[in-house]
Amino acid sequence: MPDQIRDNSAPAREAQDHFALVTGASGGIGACFARALAARGMNLALAARSRSKLEGIKAEIQAKFSLRVEVIEQDLSAPGAAERLHSELKDRGIFVDLLVNNAGFGAHGEFWKLPIDRQAEMLRLNIVTLTELTHLLLPAMITKHQGGIINVSSTASFQPIPYSSVYAATKAYVTSFSMGLAEEVCSYGVKVLALCPGGTATNFFEAGQFDKIKFPGGLQSPEAVVEAALRALDRGRSLVVTRFVNRMMLFVQRLAPRRLVARQAGEMFRPRGIANRQ
Ligand SMILES: NC(=O)c1ccc[n+]([C@@H]2O[C@H](COP(=O)([O-])OP(=O)(O)OC[C@H]3O[C@@H](n4cnc5c(N)ncnc54)[C@H](OP(=O)(O)O)[C@@H]3O)[C@@H](O)[C@H]2O)c1
Numbered sequence: 001m002p003d004q005i006r007d008n009s010a011p012a013r014e015a016q017d018h019f020a021l022v023t024g025a026s027g028g029i030g031a032c033f034a035r036a037l038a039a040r041g042m043n044l045a046l047a048a049r050s051r052s053k054l055e056g057i058k059a060e061i062q063a064k065f066s067l068r069v070e071v072i073e074q075d076l077s078a079p080g081a082a083e084r085l086h087s088e089l090k091d092r093g094i095f096v097d098l099l100v101n102n103a104g105f106g107a108h109g110e111f112w113k114l115p116i117d118r119q120a121e122m123l124r125l126n127i128v129t130l131t132e133l134t135h136l137l138l139p140a141m142i143t144k145h146q147g148g149i150i151n152v153s154s155t156a157s158f159q160p161i162p163y164s165s166v167y168a169a170t171k172a173y174v175t176s177f178s179m180g181l182a183e184e185v186c187s188y189g190v191k192v193l194a195l196c197p198g199g200t201a202t203n204f205f206e207a208g209q210f211d212k213i214k215f216p217g218g219l220q221s222p223e224a225v226v227e228a229a230l231r232a233l234d235r236g237r238s239l240v241v242t243r244f245v246n247r248m249m250l251f252v253q254r255l256a257p258r259r260l261v262a263r264q265a266g267e268m269f270r271p272r273g274i275a276n277r278q
Contacts, residue, residue: 019068021045021089021096023076023133024103026053028202029152032222033100034061036230043068045094047085048103049075070094076103077125082132096137101130101174102152106167106208109271119166126170131177138190145189148233151178155198155246159253162266163274167208171196175239182238193232194239197225198246211271217245 020037024030026048034044038061046054051073058069072088074081089096104126107114134149141147156164157171178194185192199215202222225242232240241247253261270276 018097019043019045019070019094020098020100021047021094021133021137022100022102023047023129024152025057026050028204029197029200029222029225030100030102031057032226033102033150033229036223036226037098037100038065038067038069040230041065041067042098043070043094045070045072045089045092045096047072047074047076049073076129077121079124081124082129082136085133086136095140097141097146098148098150099133099137100150100152101133102150103129104152104170106156106164106204106210108164108205108208108210108269110163110274111165114166122166122170126167127173130174134181138185141190142185142188147189148191148193149178149181150193150195150229150233153178153194153196155196155241155250157194157196158250159258159265160262161269162262163269163271164208164210168265179238186236191233191236192238193229195225195229195232196239196241196246198241198243198249200225213269216249217243 020033020042022030022033022037022044025034025046030048034046034057038044044061044067046057046069048054051071054071054073058071061067061069070092072085074085074088076082076085105122107118107122130151134151138149151174153174154171156168157175159168161168175194175196178192182192197220199213199219200222201219205213220243228240228242241250
């Protein structure tokens with residue numbers, strides 16, 4: 001694990017013991033976390049549904065570093081997924097020092113027209129599995145008085161977003177939960193960070209069938225998002241909003257009435273073919 005989140009008062013353990021679990025590691029921000037953590041010398045447990053993509057990332061990392069990389073193929077939106085992933089980790093003798101709860105997806109369109117099953121899946125992946133995994137892995141970190149959790153939230157967490165109403169609400173949960181938990185566990189030597197990127201150049205928009213959305217300043221690279229996250233974790237911060245333009249937008253929003261902010265977000269996210277409200 002990175003020295004910065006290792007408690008030097010704890011007995012030194014073999015490097016072999018130190019693992020980061022990255023969910024949603026088969027692409028986008030998660031794959032960048034895997035690469036960056038490998039460069040910091042951490043063994044990795046990589047979870048997602050696409051085994052072949054995970055195997056590709058494992059091969060790429062092991063070509064550069066002599067680290068243990070474990071691939072765990074799992075649908076983390078299924079009920080009981082966190083428990084199954086946890087027992088898989090135990091079976092493989094993996095102790096997680098750093099949990100990166102990154103797997104997540106969004107959906108674009110009018111709430112009442114989007115399939116409810118898909119939105120329920122989103123609630124389970126973005127909220128339930130993230131919370132359950134945290135609950136399962138945190139006790140060992142507390143006992144050892146070391147560890148870190150990065151919960152990938154979003155700038156979507158700071159305001160309602162019409163036409164992505166459920167997604168924005170899931171991320172509001174992630175930011176609030178993570179910052180509350182960070183305060184609870186800091187005295188146990190465990191760091192928790194809510195990572196809030198804005199629009200990032202990954203497969204996210206395709207996976208959520210988003211129409212083209214114009215983000216001020218364009219899309220950020222996933223590598224830059226991960227770099228900002230690890231720097232913030234090293235500094236013991238509980239929240240990081242990546243990129244100056246995103247921080248400025250959030251600052252301005254705080255001065256405006258919430259209803260107006262929601263309306264403006266609706267302008268930005270209105271799908272093609274939906275009329276402007278009168
Ligand atoms: N891109 C953005 O603009 C942006 C902005 C703010 C926050 N975020 C957040 O960043 C996180 C990562 O997203 P990304 O941008 O990197 O998007 P992405 O490229 O679509 O990656 C999503 C990752 O989540 C995994 N995943 C999706 N459904 C899953 C499931 N049911 N079970 C297990 N894994 C699943 C995917 O792997 P498989 O398909 O192989 O399962 C993939 O590895 C998400 O939480 C997202 O909400 C993204």
